[in-house]
Ligand SMILES: Nc1nc2c(ncn2[C@@H]2O[C@H](COP(=O)(O)OP(=O)(O)OP(=O)(O)O)[C@@H](O)[C@H]2O)c(=O)[nH]1
């Protein structure tokens with residue numbers, strides 16, 4: 001996908017002016033390029049900072065005073081010789097330094113190419129490369145924590161240990177296959193079956209914890225729905241902590257979808273405020289209600305807001321019926337006003353598992369709603385522990401590995417032919433090694449690195 005024997009250069013800091021800006025160079029010619037573009041040229045000491053000047057190749061005049069750090073391979077980010085040149089964070093100067101480096105023989109790096117080289121040279125595996133991207137793009141501290149743990153090797157370690165155990169079993173089974181007539185029995189069928197079942201269980205546990213991991217990594221969308229005027233926008237604003245959307249006493253205030261992402265204990269939750277859903281002949285309101293229904297269907301979870309001060313009517317009931325199979329939180333609002341519900345409807349609402357009574361005029365219910373929302377998510381597999389796996393690519397392959405191991409377990413116990421068991425064990429290994437990058441199709445690798453930014 002990329003040429004790997006040349007030397008690459010890119011600006012590693014974000015576009016635009018900044019306090020400092022860093023140009024990164026990686027490859028076999030890095031030191032020679034330093035000699036060509038830096039004043040002196042300086043004697044670069046490994047992992048020490050050198051103060052010098054970057055030169056304009058056109059006239060050898062200084063472009064900027066810079067700090068240069070030299071990381072000799074293989075103990076560098078990419079595993080190759082790396083230079084980090086820190087200058088003033090001026091896009092013009094940084095571009096000129098890059099220009100000087102290309103004039104001296106470097107090539108402009110593609111997105112993710114530095115990290116790709118780190119992967120290629122075995123500094124990190126694919127899971128860690130993906131973790132770097134997650135870390136850089138994290139929007140909640142919890143996302144950053146999960147990504148950093150994966151970069152440190154938690155997921156890699158867990159998956160690697162299982163892969164090694166499967167490999168060990170495969171080796172013993174193959175040895176039994178190779179020497180059948182001598183009566184070699186490197187593996188007892190029953191013991192092998194139990195071993196495989198236990199490995200499958202370990203993979204299943206990783207998958208189970210990954211549901212929470214995925215919520216943290218990807219976040220989820222929560223639609224706030226209800227009849228007009230029940231207090232949806234008031235709830236939305238209370239959760240956002242700002243008056244993001246208009247609240248008035250007029251029914252039908254919200255006409256379109258309004259979205260905002262909040263941090264719910266580390267889960268980035270995208271809240272969608274919607275127009276009130278009721279039967280209407282007004283064209284604008286009907287379109288609003290149509291969009292509200294679409295948001296409702298797309299959402300991972302839904303908050304149904306009811307107004308306790310008005311009788312529960314057909315529109316409320318229809319909404320409660322429509323959302324009954326979705327993960328949902330029922331908010332019984334306007335607790336401060338006299339209740340208008342007849343006793344007969346109370347059990348219907350009381351039957352909703354996740355439910356909270358609120359008063360949304362003063363914003364004091366926000367904490368209770370957050371807790372109730374979190375309880376709803378927790379029912380869907382969240383916990384406060386940091387999950388090892390969060391990436392949907394990894395989860396899919398873990399599920400495939402667990403299934404293959406489960407298929408192998410019974411025939412092994414029954415003492416069926418080694419070939420049969422071996423085929424499934426091989427499949428499990430293939431899935432595990434596709435996660436870490438040992439056996440990953442090039443197209444998948446390409447897709448992973450093209451999402452990186454230039455200079456990473
Ligand atoms: N007394 C009382 N009034 C509330 C409460 N919550 C909201 N309101 C009022 O109810 C009215 C409607 O609130 P909104 O938040 O705009 O309701 P909505 O569901 O978004 O309404 P639409 O956008 O028209 O569908 C406003 O006047 C709010 O101040 C509450 O808990 N108690």
Ligand SMILES: [Mg+2]
Nearest residue numbers: 232233253254
């Ligand atoms: Mg509204």
